[in-house]
Amino acid sequence: MSAATENLADYATEVKGEVDRVLADVVFRRAPIQSRLLQFLLKKALEGGAPPSQYEIAVDGLGKSSDYDIETDSYPRVQISRLRRNLDNYYARNQPAHGLRLTVDPGVYRLGLAKADHDAPDRGDRSASAAPERDRVDALRELSLPTGANRVLVYLAALAFVAALAFGTWKIATTGPDTRVTRPTTALLIDTGFDSVPTTAAQRGLDISKQIAEIQLSNSFVSKPLAIGREPTEADYVLKLNFGMGLMESGSLFLVFTEREGDVLYSNEIVFDPDNPEDFASELEASLVYLTSPIGAIAETELAEVSDPMNSPYTCFLTIESGRSSGAETSQMVDACLEAFPQSDYRSFWYARRAFSAYQERVVAGEPISKSGEAWADVRRAFDADRFNAFANFIAAKVELAEGNCEQALDYVNRALERGSSYPVLVAGMEANAASCRGDEEADAAMANRIRTLARYNPNPDPLLHLYLVIALLGSGDRATAEQIARRSMIANPEGPIEESSDLLRRALEDRRIARSNAERISDMVFLFVWNRRTTDQIMQTLTG
Structure with missing residues (x-):
């Protein structure tokens, strides 16, 4: 087997193993869109060839219809940006298995591997004995680094951002126009799943869930409940609470949080024990806090669309909190x-x-x-x-x-x-x-x-x-x-x-x-x-x- 072939085999093994480790993390287990996007980018990286386009990411990777218009919708860019942040968060808490972390560099929608920043050696001081490892890492990096021109653009953009901060202008340059100037709306849907009159325990679980969800949505600083009389399809986000088999004597609440298009941003299962409703209430409240806080799922999604x-x-408000x-x-x-x-x-x-x-x-x-x-x-x-x-x-x-x-x-x-x-x-x-x-x-x-x-x-x-x-x-x-x-x-x-x-x-x-x-x-x-x-x-x- 040639050195080049060995490098490609190494790359496939390394990147697939690292993706599997990342997908096992709690953040990605609770973020199905992000997991799906990462798996799609892995598939495209292993196939080789040109990196996927925004259109391919939207349609082939994230399930948008074939008439999707990337000129008027920044959805794939938002998801890629969120993926980069989630990967950064993951590696802030976890060391990559062999010193190589996953990257999706700006301007190149291709999954790659690169040395983790904190142990990246000085390339100019490497000895000849380090050449095999250098060649291997460089071969992997070729699939993820932007071109020299793109690096210059990224560098200049960073300088522009720092200058904006220094002069107090606070202009954040992102692609696409602002789509939000007021708080988005969130609809609450409750599916009891009861085939008959619910038991006392089941009714208690339903009452607790409804009360906590309504309070959390009403108290949120970043969204507001959908007005009475409006259809859920008119909401920007939908919170669905499904009680499965009806919470007879014990069971689970299935929580799903989606965007208007139906894309799942978050999901969770919370076990209901009629003998210990306090724990159920506490876990439901904490799960909803993760969605509705000023730095939570809604805020993150909305902030990704902000250009000014x-x-x-x-x-x-969103910018200050972030x-x-x-x-x-x-x-x-x-x-x-x-x-x-x-x-x-x-x-x-x-x-x-x-x-x-x-x-x-x-x-x-x-x-x-x-x-x-x-x-x-x-x-x-x-x-x-x-x-x-x-x-x-x-x-x-x-x-x-x-x-x-x-x-x-x-x-x-x-x-x-x-x-x-x-x-x-x-x-x-x-x-x-x-x-x-x-x-x-x-x-x-x-x-x-x-x-x-x-x-x-x-x-x-x-x-x-x-x-x-x-x-x-x-x-x-x-x-x-x-x-x-x-x-x-x-x-x-x-x-x-x-x-x-x-x-x-x-x-x-x-x-x-x-x-x-x-x-x-x-x-x-x-x-x-x-x-x-x-x-x-x-x-x-x-x-x-």
Whole structure:
């Protein structure tokens, strides 16, 4: 067998094995469109020849009709973009089997393999003894890297993006026009599957499911329920709850979330035990949070279509939430959105987010957290716009808790959790802060269980959610679960306080020596996010004890 043939055989074995490993991941098991797309790209890569076109991806790969028009619909580009992000998320948590990760490079819709960034060697320093491995990797890369011209275009586009950020223009260049300026609608369909009058247990399961689904859809910041009297076919998304055989004495709820065209974005099966309905309710709520949160499935799908963040208050909101770990850039975006849309329904949210940044600056400067100054003035502005806004109540609760006012904080806490049920970061952050006021074992256990369930249904938490999940569990004394969740986020080159804090906590949980030798630094880091010395001490005791 020739060297070239061996390389091709190696490529087929490597890429198929890596695809199988990726498809086994929980994120891809719950994303049927993404799994189907990855399998199609694998098939095309193994066939060789030219990479698939957008039309082929849409029609042959994703099942669109033969009259599909790529000029007016960016669906395949959206799915490819989402696949790249999901692959990046996967490799942030998992090492590739043989140092080669899957890639779908910009401008080339062909699946390939490339050295993982964190152990890519310097090509100029390779010795002659490394030549066989170099030749093999280069042969694999030829099927995935863009041409030199395309590399230049990608480089120039990156420079343009950085320049836009530097000058505060915040123009995000994507293909296709904006298709959304207001919140999309979601229809709720419930199929009981009951052949006769349901049993008491089945009716209870149905009532719980309907109540939770309606609350989550109503509380979502990124979508709104379809108006009464409208047909489900008019909705942008459809949430289907199917009770299978009718939940006689026990059974399962089948949850399917689709786009208007019927493409499945998410599916899940939740077991219903009539003797333990609390677990069923908790799992259903967490699953719906994954769909309806500001960084969830709906937000991700909508954001992929945005070419100008300043197009509307809604696109402003999506962009701010997707970049919330970006520090100064996010603050600039908040100011720009408030200036452009001063009467927006999202202004309460933006004032509260600006207050949060101002209070963090106080922490860094060593100043006390109190109900004073421009930060608290922004909280008041947020309440003037909407006194029930979840994030405004979250900030107010944090300030009261920082001052040790547990009783005064309680109303804010409850309001934040009630209206922010579709926002996992807010829920985790609120639970972490409120830990200092708890002494009830049952309440602590319920909080820890809620955080564990949230973590289970957010398998790819962004750095901020990851950080709050870990902090909340440590605050409740659950170090074991905190360790498990901490391992889900492997940040190769952490940048900024959120990523650096998330990464240091993970390493401290893996090795108590790291926790103890960095105790002062970790304590300061935790305090930056909880603003409460009592909670910080509880977290550090669990971490280092």
